[in-house]
Amino acid sequence: MSTPYNIQQAAVIGAGTMGRGIVISLARAGLSVLWLDSDPCATDAGLAMLAQTWAQQVAKGRIDQVTADACLARVRRATAYADIAEADLVIEAVYESLTLKQDIFRTLDSTLKAQAILASNTSALDIDAIAAVTRRPEQVLGMHFFSPAHVMKLLEVVRGERTSPAVIEAAQALGQRMGKEVVVAGNCPGFIGNRMLVTYVAEARKLLLEGATPRQVDEVLQAFGMAMGPFRMYDVIGIDLEWRARQLADKGTEAPLVQVDNALCAQGRFGQKSGQGYYRYAPGSREAEHDPQVDALVLKVARGLGMHRREIDDEEILERCLLALVNEGAKILEASVASCSADIDRVYLHGYGFPAAVGGPMRWADQQGLSQLLARLERLQGLFGEHWRPAGLLMRLVADGKQLADVREGRA
Numbered sequence: 545m546s547t548p549y550n551i552q553q554a555a556v557i558g559a560g561t562m563g564r565g566i567v568i569s570l571a572r573a574g575l576s577v578l579w580l581d582s583d584p585c586a587t588d589a590g591l592a593m594l595a596q597t598w599a600q601q602v603a604k605g606r607i608d609q610v611t612a613d614a615c616l617a618r619v620r621r622a623t624a625y626a627d628i629a630e631a632d633l634v635i636e637a638v639y640e641s642l643t644l645k646q647d648i649f650r651t652l653d654s655t656l657k658a659q660a661i662l663a664s665n666t667s668a669l670d671i672d673a674i675a676a677v678t679r680r681p682e683q684v685l686g687m688h689f690f691s692p693a694h695v696m697k698l699l700e701v702v703r704g705e706r707t708s709p710a711v712i713e714a715a716q717a718l719g720q721r722m723g724k725e726v727v728v729a730g731n732c733p734g735f736i737g738n739r740m741l742v743t744y745v746a747e748a749r750k751l752l753l754e755g756a757t758p759r760q761v762d763e764v765l766q767a768f769g770m771a772m773g774p775f776r777m778y779d780v781i782g783i784d785l786e787w788r789a790r791q792l793a794d795k796g797t798e799a800p801l802v803q804v805d806n807a808l809c810a811q812g813r814f815g816q817k818s819g820q821g822y823y824r825y826a827p828g829s830r831e832a833e834h835d836p837q838v839d840a841l842v843l844k845v846a847r848g849l850g851m852h853r854r855e856i857d858d859e860e861i862l863e864r865c866l867l868a869l870v871n872e873g874a875k876i877l878e879a880s881v882a883s884c885s886a887d888i889d890r891v892y893l894h895g896y897g898f899p900a901a902v903g904g905p906m907r908w909a910d911q912q913g914l915s916q917l918l919a920r921l922e923r924l925q926g927l928f929g930e931h932w933r934p935a936g937l938l939m940r941l942v943a944d945g946k947q948l949a950d951v952r953e954g955r956a
């Protein structure tokens with residue numbers, strides 16, 4: 545007899561990029577998985593990909609055949625919601641649309657047993673708005689995996705306003721069982737990792753318009769130790785994802801900061817998948833090669849926007865990108881979206897390729913000395929405007945002679 549949150553039987557909705565990695569991670573951790581997609585071809589392709597992944601691991605000597613067979617046997621296709629009615633936990637990984645996810649959660653709520661936990665893998669949607677359509681909001685949460693989900697270590701467990709502590713604990717325990725680095729995050733757009741990434745990428749995009757090139761920005765951040773600079777990262781993720789989302793929502797397409805991305809996508813330069821993006825790629829290669837045509841395109845876009853370009857040195861690039869990350873991190877800490885600075889560091893180390901030797905953006909900030917860091921932010925605020933206003937928490941920590949590492953649940 546299982547307790548309400550003894551998770552043995554899982555179900556995954558969606559057999560796309562994320563669903564596949566999540567199913568592999570669950571089955572590898574010993575759970576039985578039922579897999580449902582509205583498109584039966586997607587589940588077929590997903591099952592074939594699973595078999596291929598485990599066969600490759602056997603061929604490389606990473607697992608034996610018995611283990612591979614057992615993993616595959618744990619995954620079964622579901623064809624209707626009734627098939628998953630007895631699942632202990634469902635992870636939804638369908639398209640990023642609030643209305644679609646709400647429809648699915650309504651159906652899950654009316655079909656699944658009362659104790660079942662309902663999780664969404666949304667990257668940025670409001671967990672409370674998803675929970676609100678169910679009669680069990682205390683059993684609804686975010687489980688935000690990173691792509692590819694069977695490879696990336698990070699799992700953000702997103703706490704909705706009404707998610708119960710026992711449900712958070714069950715999700716944390718499951719994440720650990722799956723071998724993940726689990727970080728609990730509050731519910732806000734982008735949670736911890738993507739919320740910080742937005743400010744970092746915005747700064748990188750501003751630097752392009754002001755005079756830098758994609759290669760220069762990437763090389764500076766890679767020399768600092770980032771696994772990938774922001775523009776190489778966009779080539780990997782696909783520049784077109786945000787571009788399409790902006791078009792679909794008919795929102796943000798005119799913003800100056802996305803004009804380079806818009807121009808690249810208009811030329812079909814979506815990133816690695818189309819052989820060219822911010823860089824160009826030889827057929828079948830993932831090696832990013834500098835493309836002078838992109839520098840020319842950046843120049844053209846910047847001129848079209850009336851920007852006065854200038855030489856930007858490497859020091860300024862590093863300063864602005866890292867301080868943008870840290871200032872947003874401090875706001876996240878202040879709002880208790882992350883309960884401590886070490887959690888933010890774990891997100892960046894395990895989900896975003898931040899250099900392990902530096903220990904994470906917040907540890908880096910403490911190492912700089914917070915009063916010095918505050919002065920640097922104030923200098924940028926004077927030069928570039930209000931978006932550089934330092935987080936109130938930083939000012940209070942400096943006044944009290946404390947560090948970011950001293951903060952717990954928004955207080956030091």
Ligand code: NAD
Nearest residue numbers: 558559560561562581582583586637638639640666667691
């Ligand atoms: P995807 O497009 O690869 O796959 C989505 C799948 O959902 C498709 O197979 C589709 O057939 C299925 N689907 C659509 N409507 C359905 C329905 N009503 N019922 C059942 N299945 C349905 O998408 P993805 O990249 O795997 O993203 C899924 C979710 O994960 C999104 O919310 C996304 O924001 C989030 N996410 C994506 C990434 C990423 O890098 N791709 C990273 C983290 C989180």
